[in-house]
Amino acid sequence: MRAKQESVNMMCSRKLLRAVGLAAVIAGGVLAAEPVLSAENTLIWASRASYKDWDPAATYSEETYVLGNVYETLTLYENGEVKPRLATSWEKSDDGKTWTMQLRKGVKFHDGYEFNAEAVKKSVEWTKSEGRGASYLWSGLTSIETPSSHTIVFKFKSPIALDLVASGQYGSYIISPGAIKKGHDWMQKGQGYGTGPYKLVKVEPGVQVILEKFDDYWGGWEKGQIDRVIVKTVAEGATRILMIKSGEADIASVPSDQVKTVDAFDGVSVTQGTSWRNSMFLFNFKKYPTNNAKFREALTYLWDYSAVLNDILHGIGTAPIGPLPKSMWGHGEYKMPAYDPKKARKLLEESGIPKKDWKVSAMYIGSVGAYANSIELFQATAGEVGVQVELFPGDWGTIWDKAKKLETSANIQSMTWWPAYATPQDWLYAQWRTEKKALFNLSFYSNPKFDKALDEAIAIEGVDVKKSVEKYIEAQDILMKNHPAIFFADVDRYYAHSDKLKGMEKQFNPAYETLFVYDLRK
Amino acid sequence: MIKYVVHRLILMIGILFGVLTITFFLSRVLPSSPANLILGDRPTAEQIAMAEEELGLNKPLLVQYALYMGEIFRGNFGNSLRTHKPVLVEIHDRMGATIELTSLAIVIVVLVGIPLGVLSAVRQNSWIDNLVRAGIVGGVAMPAFILAMVLQIIFYGRLNWLPIQGRLDSIMLLDVPFAQVTGFFLIDTLLAGEWGAFKNAVSHIILPTLTLSIVTLASVARITRNVMVEVLREEFIHTFFAYGVRRRIIYYRYALKATLIPMLTVIGLTYGYLLGGTVVVEFVFDWPGLGGFLVFSIVQNDFPAVLGTTLFLAGAYLTINLVVDLLYYVVDPRLRKQ
Numbered sequence: 001m002r003a004k005q006e007s008v009n010m011m012c013s014r015k016l017l018r019a020v021g022l023a024a025v026i027a028g029g030v031l032a033a034e035p036v037l038s039a040e041n042t043l044i045w046a047s048r049a050s051y052k053d054w055d056p057a058a059t060y061s062e063e064t065y066v067l068g069n070v071y072e073t074l075t076l077y078e079n080g081e082v083k084p085r086l087a088t089s090w091e092k093s094d095d096g097k098t099w100t101m102q103l104r105k106g107v108k109f110h111d112g113y114e115f116n117a118e119a120v121k122k123s124v125e126w127t128k129s130e131g132r133g134a135s136y137l138w139s140g141l142t143s144i145e146t147p148s149s150h151t152i153v154f155k156f157k158s159p160i161a162l163d164l165v166a167s168g169q170y171g172s173y174i175i176s177p178g179a180i181k182k183g184h185d186w187m188q189k190g191q192g193y194g195t196g197p198y199k200l201v202k203v204e205p206g207v208q209v210i211l212e213k214f215d216d217y218w219g220g221w222e223k224g225q226i227d228r229v230i231v232k233t234v235a236e237g238a239t240r241i242l243m244i245k246s247g248e249a250d251i252a253s254v255p256s257d258q259v260k261t262v263d264a265f266d267g268v269s270v271t272q273g274t275s276w277r278n279s280m281f282l283f284n285f286k287k288y289p290t291n292n293a294k295f296r297e298a299l300t301y302l303w304d305y306s307a308v309l310n311d312i313l314h315g316i317g318t319a320p321i322g323p324l325p326k327s328m329w330g331h332g333e334y335k336m337p338a339y340d341p342k343k344a345r346k347l348l349e350e351s352g353i354p355k356k357d358w359k360v361s362a363m364y365i366g367s368v369g370a371y372a373n374s375i376e377l378f379q380a381t382a383g384e385v386g387v388q389v390e391l392f393p394g395d396w397g398t399i400w401d402k403a404k405k406l407e408t409s410a411n412i413q414s415m416t417w418w419p420a421y422a423t424p425q426d427w428l429y430a431q432w433r434t435e436k437k438a439l440f441n442l443s444f445y446s447n448p449k450f451d452k453a454l455d456e457a458i459a460i461e462g463v464d465v466k467k468s469v470e471k472y473i474e475a476q477d478i479l480m481k482n483h484p485a486i487f488f489a490d491v492d493r494y495y496a497h498s499d500k501l502k503g504m505e506k507q508f509n510p511a512y513e514t515l516f517v518y519d520l521r522k
Numbered sequence: 523m524i525k526y527v528v529h530r531l532i533l534m535i536g537i538l539f540g541v542l543t544i545t546f547f548l549s550r551v552l553p554s555s556p557a558n559l560i561l562g563d564r565p566t567a568e569q570i571a572m573a574e575e576e577l578g579l580n581k582p583l584l585v586q587y588a589l590y591m592g593e594i595f596r597g598n599f600g601n602s603l604r605t606h607k608p609v610l611v612e613i614h615d616r617m618g619a620t621i622e623l624t625s626l627a628i629v630i631v632v633l634v635g636i637p638l639g640v641l642s643a644v645r646q647n648s649w650i651d652n653l654v655r656a657g658i659v660g661g662v663a664m665p666a667f668i669l670a671m672v673l674q675i676i677f678y679g680r681l682n683w684l685p686i687q688g689r690l691d692s693i694m695l696l697d698v699p700f701a702q703v704t705g706f707f708l709i710d711t712l713l714a715g716e717w718g719a720f721k722n723a724v725s726h727i728i729l730p731t732l733t734l735s736i737v738t739l740a741s742v743a744r745i746t747r748n749v750m751v752e753v754l755r756e757e758f759i760h761t762f763f764a765y766g767v768r769r770r771i772i773y774y775r776y777a778l779k780a781t782l783i784p785m786l787t788v789i790g791l792t793y794g795y796l797l798g799g800t801v802v803v804e805f806v807f808d809w810p811g812l813g814g815f816l817v818f819s820i821v822q823n824d825f826p827a828v829l830g831t832t833l834f835l836a837g838a839y840l841t842i843n844l845v846v847d848l849l850y851y852v853v854d855p856r857l858r859k860q
Contacts, residue, residue: 042693044692050604050818052559052562052604053562058562059562060562060563060564060565061562061563131568131569131572132562132569133562134562134564136566170564185606188606189606189607202696204695204810205604205605205607206605206808206810206814206815207688207695207808207810208692208695210696230692230693230696232688232692232808233808234687234808235805235806235808235814236671236805236806236808238671238674239674239686239687239806239807239808242674242675242678242679242686243686243687245679246678246679246682246686248686395821395822396558397555397558397559397822397823400558401555401558420564430564437567439566439567440564
């Protein structure tokens with residue numbers, strides 16, 4: 001009996017062994033399939049971004065990282081100058097309301113349409129009429145004339161710095177008449193035709209976006225340039241890091257606290273440069289106790305600026321010198337507060353606010369480490385002098401809805417700002433000009449002197465940009481006297497990339513968040 | 523029997539109706555306005571008003587509900603606010619990914635988990651039993667995302683044997699098109715005769731499946747062990763031993779059969795849970811399935827997508843339960859006699 005039992009056992013174990021062996025052989029055969037590494041002229045970009053609006057007339061978010069390769073603007077802003085792009089020259093009337101532009105010849109759209117004045121007229125008028133994204137930039141437009149095939153005349157009802165507006169990465173892309181005919185919904189599916197060096201070939205939401213070289217691009221092509229771009233959506237930061245380390249991805253966005261580690265990988269570098277983003281915590285001017293100027297000033301001395309920049313932002317940002325980033329023209333320079341609890345305490349006592357009321361609420365996007373960690377640090381440092389900070393993290397949609405109404409808003413509100421085009425008014429107008437119903441003026445700041453100086457600056461910007469600087473500075477002077485916010489970082493942009501990739505230094509024009517693949521070589 | 527099935531189907535429709543209603547009111551009550559989704563980063567006041575008008579958010583809640591239910595009965599689930607594609611298309615495109623992953627996982631869970639549980643029960647308190655029980659505790663306690671990342675680091679980072687994310691290599695997706703017949707890449711690539719793509723799909727599905735299986739396998743093994751131990755204490759088992767029936771026959775023919783009913787229940791519930799519970803695995807491996815889609819939709823209050831996907835997952839779960847209940851009839855002769 002036992003012998004039979006044992007032989008049955010052995011038979012079963014042998015069968016088991018055979019099954020396991022077979023599985024191992026199959027697995028080995030499959031695993032022998034080689035991992036696909038980046039091909040020579042394909043750029044693989046591992047990105048976290050979730051893209052939403054593929055219609056360039058509607059886009060107002062991360063799509064510009066990619067779309068800036070597919071579409072182009074009439075002018076290009078670079079190093080403080082406006083340079084020709086699809087427009088080769090331009091002049092404006094003395095009152096700044098009429099702009100005449102000469103357009104580049106020999107440019108084609110991806111679908112074969114000719115780039116000319118008619119096409120530009122159609123594109124701009126369509127952007128304006130759709131009313132989406134940054135179309136408000138064109139709201140003052142009254143008419144467009146096309147006296148010749150490559151001459152176009154824009155007329156506005158108030159003066160406007162059109163050369164600046166037309167260089168913007170939102171709302172100023174020139175779209176092919178063929179794409180316009182197919183319409184917004186068609187484009188939103190991830191399709192469209194521009195004049196840029198790369199065609200938008202395919203969009204698989206949540207998986208990848210494919211761009212391919214446009215052979216007839218007016219800028220021409222040379223050896224070593226990228227033929228194909230695969231933008232892979234990789235949600236998890238650790239995965240992106242592994243991909244850049246193995247060389248499977250040529251370029252990737254990595255979490256800021258991993259920058260030093262990633263830079264140390266063999267064959268990988270992290271390149272950093274200026275952007276026009278700045279981060280701040282706005283003060284609520286209509287909510288007690290931040291409606292008290294000395295109290296606000298005291299709070300600005302309770303923030304540990306260097307700790308935040310070094311240990312929380314890990315060097316991905318620099319100390320601000322005013323409400324605008326130092327890389328933006330027309331920025332004012334101010335003596336900014338430093339972490340000084342003694343001074344803060346003195347100001348608190350001078351403010352007249354009773355100690356029992358030294359309580360503030362702070363609302364911020366909880367998933368953004370820069371906000372969450374820095375406000376928690378602030379809670380600690382403020383607590384040391386007796387100021388209680390109550391934290392209200394959340395997602396942007398919810399927070400914004402609450403912040404727009406005074407009753408549900410907080411004393412301190414997180415904000416990161418960057419402009420639609422190269423102008424100080426973008427910050428100053430949206431965030432601090434009087435708003436009857438709050439949209440982005442989440443400080444509920446209302447100062448007629450500030451409004452007047454700002455309005456004057458905006459009016460002159462269209463006529464004489466250099467003169468407008470004086471007025472912009474005047475407006476900022478008024479603003480800064482009121483202690484409007486804790487300005488804690490001029491944020492840099494950075495990419496982790498393979499060392500084989502050349503041309504990364506050119507990617508840090510703060511006017512464009514696009515990764516300009518045309519300038520890269522592999 | 524037919525009466526029973528019809529009765530269950532009617533109940534199912536009723537439940538789904540309830541699910542839809544509850545989810546609808548929940549999504550409207552949530553603080554974040556879904557209008558934010560179809561707007562960009564910097565909307566003007568007019569754009570916000572236009573978006574709310576488009577979504578019908580300024581109408582009274584009951585009117586919105588009635589309008590929505592009307593659309594549902596006409597088969598129109600609306601478009602996802604995030605991706606602008608019809609919700610039904612999104613579900614159709616993504617369910618293949620999730621079902622492929624979960625089906626494979628459940629096969630492994632059943633083929634490995636159950637024998638492990640049986641082995642552990644049969645050799646109670648031996649070193650095998652203790653090893654399996656330790657493994658079970660580890661598997662149940664291990665968070666899925668940590669296991670996922672560890673597997674990525676080992677098999678991709680160090681050994682470079684397997685791909686790190688996705689269902690298929692990017693280049694393969696572009697250059698080797700194959701007809702999506704079933705939505706299961708493993709089947710579709712074979713049907714199209716694309717051997718390279720098949721191998722690629724297999725290599726991509728290994729790690730996510732392993733992660734899902736290990737985490738689920740532990741629970742199934744534990745339940746199997748417990749149920750088996752209970753069964754082995756039954757009198758009829760003692761009787762078989764007393765009659766001298768061979769051990770192997772007692773364990774694998776009689777005892778195991780007695781565990782079938784609870785095991786069916788566990789497998790059915792596990793499969794249902796897996797359908798929605800793949801979120802973490804889908805996130806870490808960028809697996810374009812329903813779990814991840816649902817979570818991202820909820821977080822951003824993409825309510826057409828939330829409603830449609832929830833309905834689908836609820837329906838799938840109910841269907842699985844129905845199938846399991848029907849299988850009881852097949853498996854248990856006592857029920858059939860009634």
